[in-house]
Amino acid sequence: MNLFSEYRNRIVDAVEELASNGDLPHELDTSRISVEPPRDASHGDLATNAAMVLAKQAGMKPRDIAEMLVTGLRAQSEISAAEIAGPGFINMRLDSVAWYAVLAEILRRGQAFGASDMGTGRKVNVEYVSANPTGPLHIGHARGTVFGDALAALLEKVGYDVCREYYINDAGAQVDALARSAYLRYREAHGEEIGEIPEGLYPGEYMVPVGQALAKRDGMKWLDEPEHVWLPEIREFSINAMMNLIRDDLSTLDVRHDIFTSERSLVEMGKVDDVLENLEGRGLIYTGVLEPPKGKKPDDWEARPQTLFRATDFKDDVDRPLKKSDGSWTYFASDIAYHRDKYVRGFTDLIDVWGADHGGYVKRMVAATDAVTEQGARLDVKICQIVRLLENGEQVRMSKRAGNFVTLRDLVDEVGSGVVRFIMLTRKNDAPLDFDLAFVREQSRENPVFYVQYAHARCHSVMRMAADEVPEIDTATEALQGADLSQLTDEAELALIKTLAAWPRTLESAAEAHEPHRLAFFLLEVASAFHGLWTKGSRENPSLRMVRNDAPELTRARLGLARATQIVIASGLAIFGVEPVEEMR
RNA sequence: GCGCCCGUAGCUCAGCUGGAUAGAGCGUCGGCCUCCGGAGCCGAAGGUCAGAGGUUCGAAUCCUCUCGGGCGCGCCA
Incomplete structure (x- = not known):
């Protein structure tokens, strides 16, 4: 409700x-x-x-x-x-009665409180992470990963039928470079001195085991062969290795996609040709020459006729190329086919989560989606701004030299999955985020994860205390449902109930706006209301203590409120994929 | 040069899709520990919502322009 x-x-x-x-x-x-x-x-x-x-x-x-x-x-x-x-x-x-009714509803429905059918079962596709299969995930990927995952959970909560999807860019030049990098490591595994990894290849240490595994599987098979012979197989092998690496990284954050879609397979199944044929038939493709970009003209720019998509018919600024000079499709071309494919699979709400560096790509993708689904699907692209990793306000440099960057795994090992996930959601996606390691290790008000968890732990603490001091009270949720909630008459108690009552509305508006960060602020508000009430009873007015062995009925009502608080916090954290803690000594 | 995002208290940021006297944390100043977890709480000071126009009963929010910052700008993804 x-x-x-x-x-x-x-x-x-x-x-x-x-x-x-x-x-x-x-x-x-x-x-x-x-x-x-x-x-x-x-x-x-x-x-x-x-x-x-x-x-x-x-x-x-x-x-x-x-x-x-x-x-x-x-x-x-x-x-x-x-x-x-x-x-x-x-x-x-x-009237207070209305608020007691909400509180009773929370106790009755538990974590289902706030769930709704707003989405009416519509099929939403959330595509996120989609990092190139060329190396482990780094911190830059972490934000989009967490954002997409939380958004998916949020939409599920309000009644959408959500699919979590990962798009594997396994068809471009980058995976060829990956294969060449693996081949060098393969030679290295056979005892060859390979020296410096050439520019344009992937120099990271993580490629060493790939070479070793190849050597183990294939022996000397490729050593004397030319590139065109070994490349397809080694590419395949390397992509699989990288995807395993990435899946592993994702599992440290408990992220599990429902579908991994391969760009290469779209191409091989002819879906790119199909969709372009369709656009061609509708007169949306032509051969033309683009104006050079002003201000920053590439050195090697020369006017050249290209195969172009009429993106300007769909509100983009210029028409966009579909073919490279070597005749193969651009990334954009296969991406059009991909978005068409999502629509064909029944999704009418498409959400893409991208990094800030892809911002310039949004208009054309929305334009293409409009074109290819004939307005049948709506694409919302969520851009995640950069994360600055800090240590006491000092920027932690991610040196790309020698492939030596800070990986997502490093970060999770350092502060834990829950902390990474929560902090990544404490800012609107399109605002830059400072992630200060010193801050999140701190156990204080300034650390939002701690602050919320602390409130949750206190709810549990008060239950344990009650079991000791007023043993005749059954603290099970079902038992607390029978409490006389009308005993909760203090202003601070009613204020907390009113805050909790805003949970369904918060969920709906956050889902509608595709903005999971709103839940983080809501949880902070709940925690604050709870801590305030707690301290009021603890310091100012002992009659407000939650556990009163002289007043069992009152205690039961207050435990009901604490349990409801705990339920709402836990269900918020569940959407974020953060494990609520019951104790933090 | 063009496009997208951003500009709110000294600092870091919210602001519920156009509502009333613009909020929170940090920092500063002042309070609260005999007793449920002080890892917390309460209070005070602090604002030309970057600036200028416009739309209307009403604008931080929508439109236009200016200034400042970030990202991007054919054959990378």
């Missing part, structure tokens, strides 16, 4: 009733009516803009409409107050 959408429905009903009574005109557009928590809590629990939105089309003053609505709202039993404020807002205050 989303409290806010429920009350929105009530308002819309009220408007329709007034219309049928003749107090308001018929067929008003109610779509812009919203019900939100007011910015200032002193204004109440819910606020609606209904009167202001309707004023113009009804040809009436906002306050007159508000007046009529308020009369109806006041008659509803859970609404303890309804007032008109400012230019025509209606502020409503809910």
